[in-house]
Structures are given as structure tokens and as C-alpha cells.
Amino acid sequence: MRSKVTGAQRWVVKIGSALLTADGKGLDRAAMSVWVDQMVALHEAGVELVLVSSGAVAAGMSRLGWTARPSAMHELQAAAAIGQMGLVQAWESSFAEHGRHTAQILLTHDDLSDRKRYLNARSTLRALVELKVIPVINENDTVVTDEIRFGDNDTLAALVANLVEADLLVILTDRDGMFDADPRNNPDARLIYEARADDPALDAVAGSVGGALGRGGMQTKLRAARLAARSGAHTIIVGGRIERVLDRLKAGERIGTLLSPERGMLAARKQWLAGHLQTRGTLVLDEGAVSALSQGNKSLLPVGVKLVQGSFRRGEMVVCVAPDGREIARGLANYSALEAQKIIGQSSEAIVSLLGYMAEPELVHRDNLILV
Numbered sequence: 001m002r003s004k005v006t007g008a009q010r011w012v013v014k015i016g017s018a019l020l021t022a023d024g025k026g027l028d029r030a031a032m033s034v035w036v037d038q039m040v041a042l043h044e045a046g047v048e049l050v051l052v053s054s055g056a057v058a059a060g061m062s063r064l065g066w067t068a069r070p071s072a073m074h075e076l077q078a079a080a081a082i083g084q085m086g087l088v089q090a091w092e093s094s095f096a097e098h099g100r101h102t103a104q105i106l107l108t109h110d111d112l113s114d115r116k117r118y119l120n121a122r123s124t125l126r127a128l129v130e131l132k133v134i135p136v137i138n139e140n141d142t143v144v145t146d147e148i149r150f151g152d153n154d155t156l157a158a159l160v161a162n163l164v165e166a167d168l169l170v171i172l173t174d175r176d177g178m179f180d181a182d183p184r185n186n187p188d189a190r191l192i193y194e195a196r197a198d199d200p201a202l203d204a205v206a207g208s209v210g211g212a213l214g215r216g217g218m219q220t221k222l223r224a225a226r227l228a229a230r231s232g233a234h235t236i237i238v239g240g241r242i243e244r245v246l247d248r249l250k251a252g253e254r255i256g257t258l259l260s261p262e263r264g265m266l267a268a269r270k271q272w273l274a275g276h277l278q279t280r281g282t283l284v285l286d287e288g289a290v291s292a293l294s295q296g297n298k299s300l301l302p303v304g305v306k307l308v309q310g311s312f313r314r315g316e317m318v319v320c321v322a323p324d325g326r327e328i329a330r331g332l333a334n335y336s337a338l339e340a341q342k343i344i345g346q347s348s349e350a351i352v353s354l355l356g357y358m359a360e361p362e363l364v365h366r367d368n369l370i371l372v
């Protein structure tokens with residue numbers, strides 16, 4: 001029984017080109033509807049879902065009657081633009097049969113490295129997940145150039161897992177999981193059931209590149225698992241054609257390869273926060289708040305803040321300093337600088353009357369605080 005999988009609340013499911021297009025013969029709608037049935041069941045069981053779907057280039061190639069993947073960038077981009085239409089149509093109509101809406105999100109590398117766009121993508125995705133809509137994500141192939149593309153959707157899916165703070169990344173592929181050698185040329189290769197994502201021994205087994213339709217192969221899947229682990233997510237690499245694959249994962253069955261993060265979700269998430277976010281403002285705390293944070297491991301309440309400096313929005317990183325200017329912690333603000341100005345020095349009960357609403361009683365929650 002895999003408790004980390006059965007207990008996962010937020011899943012990112014990534015489906016590769018090779019699987020989606022029945023080895024290049026157009027979109028495999030029958031297979032798609034089988035996955036949709038299972039995703040809807042997960043949804044009904046309370047799992048929050050984000051889908052990363054490849055297949056635009058492959059679907060476009062099939063619509064155009066092309067049998068070989070073009071190498072010219074503009075031809076690939078044209079194929080992707082044509083194929084993306086069919087791809088989202090197919091997902092939308094399949095989910096609609098169960099009364100579920102989908103939403104198309106096309107992302108580039110720039111979107112996730114630019115702070116503002118990153119936050120926008122994050123809040124849109126969160127809003128969609130809250131609305132119980134299934135976001136269907138792909139790379140925005142039309143506008144990317146070689147230097148700035150993810151290239152394979154494994155990497156994109158891992159960054160999405162970081163973005164939405166998923167507990168689980170499920171990578172569906174055309175093999176049963178990760179083998180101890182490339183099964184294409186090693187008939188005796190054995191499936192790896194469990195490993196730590198950072199185990200260096202895995203580099204050697206994931207050596208080869210992808211198939212004719214997919215791009216990444218196991219190497220990018222391993223890298224994706226390592227990226228996902230940085231925000232504490234577990235990754236499963238598993239065969240998308242295995243019968244009832246998602247249902248069985250949810251039930252805790254030992255199928256596919258489970259790659260685990262080295263640290264717990266919270267520790268990993270804090271480290272990731274520390275490394276990735278620029279600070280936008282400063283909160284000057286009173287002595288009581290300084291000791292609550294540094295000795296009591298508490299959240300920062302508005303009552304313990306004396307001064308707000310800088311301009312930040314909800315969700316952005318702020319520095320928390322002692323009255324003498326010493327840095328105590330960094331964390332994600334639950335309120336913008338303007339809102340914070342109005343509620344500092346006040347008890348949390350007063351937030352509703354001061355702002356007209358209350359997002360959270362804390363100005364910075366302790367899960368989002370990194371002590372310096």
C-alpha cells in the first residue's frame with residue numbers, strides 16, 4: 001500500500017505524445033475517454049486535478065497526413081497549432097460527457113521564470129482548481145524558440161507541480177514504468193518499483209532518449225521527478241495503457257515507479273521558496289512577534305507588525321525584521337502592502353471590519369515562513 005499516493009490531495013497528471021496518439025495514428029479518443037472516466041472518479045473522490053497533455057504536434061502531423069516529425073521549427077509550430085485544436089476539443093468533449101468543464105492553458109518557460117507571470121499562472125490555476133474545472137496544459141509551441149522551450153512536457157509538468165504545490169505528479173507513458181535498462185533493447189530489463197528521486201544510480205538507467213513521437217524518454221522523466229521533489233511532490237511513472245491505471249494508483253496498488261522526495265513536503269517547500277522568490281517588501285515586527293517567530297515557531301499576526309515598507313501583493317515574499325533592522329524571517333504575505341497597512345497593530349478579529357473581508361487571520365502563515 002502506497003500511503004503517499006492514496007493520501008495525495010492534488011495530482012498533476014501528464015500524458016505523453018506516444019500514448020495519446022496511438023503511436024502516430026491521430027488522437028486515441030477511446031484511450032482518452034478511459035482516462036477521463038478515471039479522472040472524473042478521482043475528482044469525485046475529492047482529488048484536485050491538473051492535466052498536462054502533450055500530443056499537439058503528433059495530432060497536427062496526423063491531420064496534415066505527415067508521417068515523419070518535421071525538423072524545421074516553423075513546421076513543428078504549424079503542426080502544433082493545428083493539433084492543439086483537436087487536442088483540446090477531444091478533452092473538452094470527453095470531460096463534458098461527465099458534466100465537467102476544462103480550461104486551456106498554454107505556457108512557456110518565460111511565463112514561469114517571470115515573477116509576475118508566474119503569480120498570474122498560479123492564481124489562475126488555483127482559481128480553476130477551486131472551480132472544479134480541469135486545466136489542460138501544454139507548452140505554447142507557437143511562440144517558443146529553441147532556447148526558451150521546455151521541449152518535453154515532463155519538465156513542464158514538474159514545474160506545474162511546483163506551481164500548484166501538488167502532492168503527486170503522475171507521468172503516464174508507453175512503458176509500465178522506469179526499468180533498470182531501456183526496455184527497447186533489453187528484453188530482460190526489470191521494473192523499478194520504488195526509489196528516491198535523487199538516487200544517482202538512476203541516471204545510468206534512464207540514459208536513452210525518447211521514442212519517435214515523444215521527445216524526452218526516461219531521462220526527462222527522471223529530471224521531472226527531481227524537480228517535482230523540490231517542492232515535496234512524489235512522482236509516479238507508469239504505463240498509461242495499464243487497465244484502470246489511475247483508479248489502481250488511487251487504491252494504493254504497487255504499479256509503476258514511485259520516486260520519492262528526500263524531504264517532507266513542508267521542508268522541501270520552504271527550501272524551494274527560499275531559493276526562488278524575490279522579496280518585495282519589509283515588515284518591521286515588535287519584540288513580541290520576533291520571539292513568537294524565532295522561538296515559538298508561530299505565524300505572524302498583524303498585531304505584531306509595526307511598519308510596512310515596499311509594495312507587494314498577496315502571495316509575494318516579504319522580509320520580516322526586528323525593530324533594530326535585524327532580519328528574522330522571510331515569508332509569503334497573505335495580504336498586499338496596502339491591505340497590510342490597514343490591519344497592522346490590530347487583532348485578527350478586526351480584519352473583517354477594517355478591510356470588509358478576511359482572507360486569513362495571519363499576515364504570514366508559519367507554513368510559508370522561513371526563519372533566517
Ligand SMILES: Nc1ncnc2c1ncn2[C@@H]1O[C@H](COP(=O)(O)OP(=O)(O)O)[C@@H](O)[C@H]1O
Nearest residue numbers: 016017018173179182210211214215216217218
Ligand atoms: N530505463 C528505461 N525505462 C523505461 N523506458 C525507457 C528507459 N530508458 C529509455 N526508455 C524509453 O523512454 C520511452 C518513453 O519516453 P517518450 O518516448 O518520451 O514518451 P512520452 O511521450 O510518454 O513522454 C519508452 O518508450 C522507452 O523506450
Ligand SMILES: N[C@@H](CCC(=O)OP(=O)(O)O)C(=O)O
Nearest residue numbers: 017055056057153214215216
Ligand atoms: N508541446 C508538445 C509536446 C512535446 C512532447 O513531445 O512531449 P512528450 O511527448 O511528453 O515527451 C506537443 O504537444 O506536441
